[in-house]
Amino acid sequence: MSTPALEARQLRKHWPQSGQVLDGCTVRVERRTVHALIGASGSGKSTLLRCLGLLERPDAGSILFEGVTAADGPVVSNDPRVRRCVGMVFQEPNLFPHLTALGNVWLAPHRVLGLDPGEARERARMTLDRVHALHLADRRPDELSGGERQRVAIARALAMEPTVLLCDEPTSALDPMLTREVMAVLRELALDAGTNMVVVTHDMDFVAAAADSVDFLHAGRIRVSGSTDVLGTRGLDAELDRFLQRS
Amino acid sequence: MGAASRPTSGGCSGYPAIDSINRVPSVLAAFLALAATTVAAANDGLASMRAAGVMRWGCDISGGAPFAFPDPSDPDRVIGFEVEIAEDLARRLGVRAERYSADWLALIDGLEAQRCDLLINGFEVTADRARVVAFSSPYFRYAQQLVVRAEDRDRFTSLAALAGSPIAVLNGSASIESLRTAGVPRSLIVEYDDSLAPFTETLLGRVDACLQESFIARFFAGHDERLALVEQTFDPGEYGVVVRKSDGTLLAEVNAALSAMRADGTLGRILQRWGLWNDAQRELGTERGPEVAAIPEAIGTPPADGLPWSLILWSLARAAAMTALLTVVSMPIATFAGLWLAIAILHGPKPLSRLCHGYVLVTRGTPLLVQIFLLYYSLPALGTWLGVPELLTWNKVVVGIVCLAANYAAYEAEIHRAALQAIPRSQWDAAGALGFTPRQTLRFIVIPQSWRLSLPAIINDLNSLIKDSSLVSMIGVQELLAVALGIGKASFAVPSMLVAAAAFYLVLSLLADWFGHSLERRARAVQALPEPIPR
Ligand SMILES: Nc1ncnc2c1ncn2[C@@H]1O[C@H](COP(=O)(O)OP(=O)(O)OP(=O)(O)O)[C@@H](O)[C@H]1O
Ligand SMILES: [Mg+2]
Numbered sequence: 001m002s003t004p005a006l007e008a009r010q011l012r013k014h015w016p017q018s019g020q021v022l023d024g025c026t027v028r029v030e031r032r033t034v035h036a037l038i039g040a041s042g043s044g045k046s047t048l049l050r051c052l053g054l055l056e057r058p059d060a061g062s063i064l065f066e067g068v069t070a071a072d073g074p075v076v077s078n079d080p081r082v083r084r085c086v087g088m089v090f091q092e093p094n095l096f097p098h099l100t101a102l103g104n105v106w107l108a109p110h111r112v113l114g115l116d117p118g119e120a121r122e123r124a125r126m127t128l129d130r131v132h133a134l135h136l137a138d139r140r141p142d143e144l145s146g147g148e149r150q151r152v153a154i155a156r157a158l159a160m161e162p163t164v165l166l167c168d169e170p171t172s173a174l175d176p177m178l179t180r181e182v183m184a185v186l187r188e189l190a191l192d193a194g195t196n197m198v199v200v201t202h203d204m205d206f207v208a209a210a211a212d213s214v215d216f217l218h219a220g221r222i223r224v225s226g227s228t229d230v231l232g233t234r235g236l237d238a239e240l241d242r243f244l245q246r247s
Numbered sequence: 248m249g250a251a252s253r254p255t256s257g258g259c260s261g262y263p264a265i266d267s268i269n270r271v272p273s274v275l276a277a278f279l280a281l282a283a284t285t286v287a288a289a290n291d292g293l294a295s296m297r298a299a300g301v302m303r304w305g306c307d308i309s310g311g312a313p314f315a316f317p318d319p320s321d322p323d324r325v326i327g328f329e330v331e332i333a334e335d336l337a338r339r340l341g342v343r344a345e346r347y348s349a350d351w352l353a354l355i356d357g358l359e360a361q362r363c364d365l366l367i368n369g370f371e372v373t374a375d376r377a378r379v380v381a382f383s384s385p386y387f388r389y390a391q392q393l394v395v396r397a398e399d400r401d402r403f404t405s406l407a408a409l410a411g412s413p414i415a416v417l418n419g420s421a422s423i424e425s426l427r428t429a430g431v432p433r434s435l436i437v438e439y440d441d442s443l444a445p446f447t448e449t450l451l452g453r454v455d456a457c458l459q460e461s462f463i464a465r466f467f468a469g470h471d472e473r474l475a476l477v478e479q480t481f482d483p484g485e486y487g488v489v490v491r492k493s494d495g496t497l498l499a500e501v502n503a504a505l506s507a508m509r510a511d512g513t514l515g516r517i518l519q520r521w522g523l524w525n526d527a528q529r530e531l532g533t534e535r536g537p538e539v540a541a542i543p544e545a546i547g548t549p550p551a552d553g554l555p556w557s558l559i560l561w562s563l564a565r566a567a568a569m570t571a572l573l574t575v576v577s578m579p580i581a582t583f584a585g586l587w588l589a590i591a592i593l594h595g596p597k598p599l600s601r602l603c604h605g606y607v608l609v610t611r612g613t614p615l616l617v618q619i620f621l622l623y624y625s626l627p628a629l630g631t632w633l634g635v636p637e638l639l640t641w642n643k644v645v646v647g648i649v650c651l652a653a654n655y656a657a658y659e660a661e662i663h664r665a666a667l668q669a670i671p672r673s674q675w676d677a678a679g680a681l682g683f684t685p686r687q688t689l690r691f692i693v694i695p696q697s698w699r700l701s702l703p704a705i706i707n708d709l710n711s712l713i714k715d716s717s718l719v720s721m722i723g724v725q726e727l728l729a730v731a732l733g734i735g736k737a738s739f740a741v742p743s744m745l746v747a748a749a750a751f752y753l754v755l756s757l758l759a760d761w762f763g764h765s766l767e768r769r770a771r772a773v774q775a776l777p778e779p780i781p782r
Binding site: 090096 | 671673674676677679680681682683684687691692695696699773
C-alpha cells in the first residue's frame with residue numbers, strides 16, 4: 001500500500017466553550033483522489049479541515065503529508081516546505097482586498113515560494129486560466145461576483161501547487177447557479193490528474209459524481225468511511241441514514 | 248521655586264497657563280539636581296569656556312524689551328541692554344559671546360545641565376534662588392513703580408493713597424511680594440498672565456493701578472498719555488549674573504569684569520543708551536560716564552513708520568520652516584515607531600508586549616512638556632553616566648524632534664492597534680493557508696490594509712503635531728509661535744503677530760491635509776504588481 005497523500009490519526013480537539021469537537025478522527029486520503037467530508041452542521045467538519053490545514057493545533061493525534069509529519073499533538077510544523085503541502089479554500093473567498101485578482105494569486109508564489117515577479121506572474125495567469133478567470137485578472141475583489149471570487153480563491157490556493165487542496169463548503173455562500181459554476185471548476189480539477197482534494201460539502205450530487213471516497217462525521221467522530229457507494233447503501237449507520245434522508 | 252522665581256523681567260513672558268509650566272521644574276527638581284551635580288563635578292566652567300573660546304550666556308528672547316528681544320525693525324537681530332552687557336563681559340573675559348535661548352522658567356535648569364555657562368536675564372538676587380545658584384555682584388538696581396490712569400494722577404500719589412483699591416500685577420511676579428509686605432490684602436491683588444494686561448486693565452478701569460518694576464512701567468506706559476507713572480518708587484531689588492555654584496573661578500572673573508565695567512563707565516553708558524539710568528545705579532558703584540542719549544528702541548513705542556512687514560514675514564517664514572522641519576521629521580518616525588509598538592503589543596512576546604503597552608500608557612498619560620524637559624535636562628547626566636558625553640551635544644532641535652516623535656508614537660500606536668485589529672481573522676487564515684509566516688502576513692497582507700484604515704487618523708494627528716510642536720519653544724527652539732510672540736512683544740503688536748502666525752499654521756495645516764489626501768488616494772488604489780522581467 002502506497003503512502004497516502006494525507007493521513008490524520010486520532011485527532012482530538014476541544015474548545016473550552018463547546019467541549020470535545022473532534023473526538024479521535026482518523027482520515028486517510030489516497031493519492032490522486034477526491035475525498036468528501038460530509039456531516040450535519042456542527043459535527044466538526046470545519047474544525048477537522050482547519051486542523052488538516054494546520055490553522056488549528058490539535059490537542060492530540062498526528063497529521064502526515066505524504067508520510068512526513070506535519071503535526072504531532074499540538075506541535076505543528078513551522079517548516080515552510082511542509083506547510084505548503086496543503087492549500088485551503090474557505091466558505092468565504094477571503095480574497096486580499098488590496099490586490100487585484102491577479103495580485104491575489106501572484107502574492108504567495110512570489111513571497112512564499114520565492115519565484116521572481118515575472119515567473120510568479122506567469123504562474124498566476126496560468127492558474128487563473130485553469131479556473132476560467134483569466135479575463136478577471138485586473139479586477140479588484142469587490143468588482144467580482146461571488147462565484148468569480150470563489151474561483152479566484154481556488155486559483156490562489158492552486159498556484160501554490162499543494163499536495164492536498166482542502167475545500168470547506170466552497171459553495172455554501174453561493175446561489176445554485178454559482179454553485180454549479182464553482183462545482184464545475186472543482187470537478188474539472190478533480191478529474192485533472194495529480195490533484196488530491198478534501199471537500200467538505202452538502203452537495204451529494206457532487207460527491208456522487210466527483211468524489212472517490214467519503215467520510216461521514218457525526219459529533220466529532222467518523223462514523224462511516226469508504227467509497228462513495230456507502231451513500232447508496234442504507235442500514236450501515238443510523239446517523240448516516242438520518243443525515244441522508246434530510247439532505 | 249517660589250513666587251520670586253517669576254520673571255519680573257518677564258514682564259513679558261507671554262505663555263498662557265504659565266502656572267502649570269511653573270511647576271515643571273520643581274517636579275523635576277530632585278532629578279535635575281542629581282543631573283546637575285553629576286555633570287558639574289566633571290567640568291570647570293571657566294576652563295571649558297576658555298578652551299572653547301565661547302561664553303554661552305542664557306536668556307529668553309521672548310521676554311521682551313529692554314532685556315534681550317528681537318529688534319522690531321529687524322527681527323533676526325536680538326538687541327537689549329543685557330545683550331550689550333553680555334558682549335562686553337565676554338570681551339573682557341577674552342572669549343566670544345554666544346546666546347543660548349530657552350524659556351525663562353527653564354533657564355536655571357539649562358544652566359545646571361551645562362547647556363550654557365551663565366545667565367544674564369533679569370534674575371533678581373533673592374535668598375531663595377541663591378540657595379540653588381551663585382549670583383555675581385549686581386549690574387542693575389530696580390524698584391517697584393505704580394502706574395495709574397492719567398486722570399487719577401493727583402489722587403493716587405502713593406501706595407497708601409490706593410488703600411482699598413484693586414491693583415493689577417503680573418502673575419507670580421516679585422511685585423506681589425512687595426504688595427504683601429506693604430500690607431495689601433490678597434483679595435485686592437489681581438494677577439494676570441500677560442505682561443500688557445495690567446496696563447490695559449488699569450485703562451479699562453477694572454483695577455485702579457498696576458505695579459511692576461520701574462523701567463517696565465516706563466517702557467510700557469511711558470509713551471501712553473492715558474496712563475501716568477507714580478513718582479514714588481519702593482522696594483528696590485537687584486539683578487545679578489547667574490552662574491553655577493560649582494563655578495567659583497568663573498564667578499570671580501565675572502565679578503572682576505563687572506567691577507571694571509562699572510568703574511570705567513561702560514555699564515553706565517549701556518544703561519543710559521537703554522533709558523535705564525537713574526541715581527539708584529550709583530549706589531551699586533556704577534559710574535555714569537559721559538552723557539549718552541537713549542536710543543529709540545529704549546523708549547517703548549511702536550515703530551513710527553509702521554512694522555517692517557517684509558522682514559517680519561521673512562522671520563516668520565523661517566520660523567514656520569522650523570515648525571515644518573520639526574513636524575516633517577518627527578511624524579514619520581512617530582508613525583513607524585507607533586506601528587512597531589502596536590505590532591509588539593498585539594503580536595510580541597508577553598514581556599515585550601507589556602513593556603510597549605506600559606510605554607504607551609505612560610507616554611499618553613504625561614504632558615508632552617514634562618517629557619521635553621525631562622529629556623532635555625537629563626541627557627547630559629545620562630551621557631556622563633554612560634560615558635558618552637556626546638549626548639551633551641544633542642541640540643535642542645534634535646531633542647525636540649525626539650520628544651515629539653516619542654510622544655506621538657504612543658498615540659499612533661493606538662491608531663495602528665485599532666486598525667490592525669480591524670483586519671478580519673479570516674485574512675490571517677487565508678494567508679496562513681498559503682504558507683505565509685506571521686511576519687510575512689503582517690507585512691504583505693495585514694499592514695497594507697490596516698494602513699488604509701489608520702491613515703485618516705494619522706493625518707489628523709499630523710495636523711495637531713504641527714501645533715503641538717510649539718511646545719519645544721520651552722527649550723528655546725525658535726519655532727513659529729515663539730518667534731511670533733517675541734516679535735509681537737518687542738513691537739507692541741502681539742495680536743497682529745498671532746494672526747500672522749495663525750496664517751502660517753493654517754498654510755502648514757493645509758499642506759499637511761493635501762499631502763494626507765494624496766497618501767490616502769495612493770493607499771486606496773490597488774497595489775500594482777511589478778512588471779515581468781523582460782527576457
Ligand atoms: N473557535 C471556536 N471556538 C469555540 N468553539 C468552536 C470554534 N469553532 C467551532 N466551534 C464549535 O465546534 C463545533 C464544530 O464546529 P465546526 O465549525 O467544525 O462545525 P461544522 O461541521 O463545520 O458545521 P457547519 O456545517 O455548520 O459549518 C461547533 O459546536 C462550534 O460551535
Ligand atoms: Mg463548517
